[in-house]
Amino acid sequence: MNILIHFFTPAKITLEAYYQALAQADLGWHEGTNDPEPFIKYMLGIILKCYREFEERLIISEKSGKRSSSCDIVKTYVNGTIGTFTKRDTMENCPSLGSSSVESALKKLVEDGTIIRKGLGRASHYIRKDAIE
Template sequence: MDEKTTPRNRDENEIIGYRDVLNTIHESHDYIPVRPSYILQLHRDLFKRAGMSYGGQFKNVQNYINGTRPDGTQFTRFTPVAPYETEAAIEAICSSYERTLAIEAVDPLILIPAFICDFLCIHPFNDGNGRMSRLLTLLLLYQNGYEVGKYISIEKQIEKTKDVYYDVLQGADYGWHEEQNDPTPFIRYMLKVILACYTEFEERVGMLNASGVKSSAYDMVSTYISNKVGKFTSADVIAACPGAGRSALLAALKKLTEEKHIVRLGAGRSTYYVRSDALR
């Protein structure tokens, strides 16, 4: 991920591809229109390093969303649109999204998961539909001013609740082809995911204290260690406190050690810290 080594297999190449698209969205989200051509380019970049020929192309074979029964047998839970209908379907939801957003008829936090629900029901690619849906979620949130994904992984939050994710998606696609589906459960789920990310961000960063004044690096690290159970490293502190500079955080860590709030153990790369009260 630090671009210091060469990927060893297809899985690692796909991870690097995901990172590349994430970087594009982080850096240029305001310049990525919600249009089929741009979605295809993001999909192309997702699979570029893995060398997959279908990267950047809509599906050319019918795909299915399958479920598994308790006895282990599989069944088709939902059939997405046919390959020949895919491009027009994506064009339709992109146009509808931009038109609805422009007239401010629906709050973006409702409109975004509704768009993603339609995207997943179309299932426009041979592979990578789930990853693209989460990348598009991040893109649309950024474009509407919700940038928590820069600090807290929305993908990870979905992964932690993936059973619920699949359950609500199963309910949301019922009757989709007849335009009678109800995306409400999926919208509620995504709102909970976004809220959980903001809650975690608030807990980790601690940017405001009770008086409404921006906290110092010392206060941020103090808050982090007071809620931390078990050992932690300086890298953990830096990752948990993105609102302050690295040198300021390391200085705060040193001061807290000198004040005996925490104890430094190990040496070199094996150095770690624990709260002093954990050793009593």
């Protein structure tokens, strides 16, 4: 099963990869010898990526529990994050929280030293403190 999952997952899911898969599937179309396999693999890769992201979000929800505070939910997300992230990233990965709850939680995490804020306003992004040490 893992071989199939790796096989179907495109390395880079971009508009360029989409058009490349479409072009490969269209080769020989006029002669009736085209092969839709590259496009099918691309689309299955997209579906798989969506399911993986959904599973990650469920794991965050399960770990945080129903009675967890917004700060606990955001902290669970942050602990599983590699590299920088934004408020928007946090909101997408913690869908049970509103904008003000995420903002408040990020502010608390900055104050307690769990994360570091870089930039201001819309250009601000965050990184775990232990990631830069």
